[in-house]
Amino acid sequence: MKFLNKTLPILSILIYIISVSQIAFKTGYMGEIRIYYSYEVLLVGGISFLGGGIPETFVWSTNFWYLLSLFFTKNKKYKEAIIFSIIATLISMSFMLWKEVLWSESGSTASILSLEIGYFLWVISMIILLVNSILLSYKKDS
Structure with a gap:
């Protein structure tokens, strides 16, 4: 139980922090990357x-x-943690479906050329927290 209460959330946070130091994605617009x-x-x-x-x-x-x-999760309200983790995970993963992002305030968009390690680590941190919340809820109910 200690592994679920402390280790997985800390792992999720560490992966999140590492993701912030990485490249998230690359775009292309009129020949410019x-x-x-x-x-x-x-x-x-x-x-x-x-x-x-x-x-x-x-x-x-x-x-x-x-x-x-x-x-x-920290306050042991696992059902709520699951709900918010599902929202975070689904929204973060939805970005994989995007083809373009806003390039400028004029409304022009740039094609997403590639998703990079920073993005994938960010999503992994969400998934780890979701799995952790589900496991903690299951343990609490049994």
């Missing part, structure tokens, strides 16, 4: 709606759902 680092996306993603990036802000909200899930 741009690399998006995860820390950039984390810092400005929450305000991308100001430039018209409502869908981008929605994906960024995954970070909020992840933090809520951590909070509920």
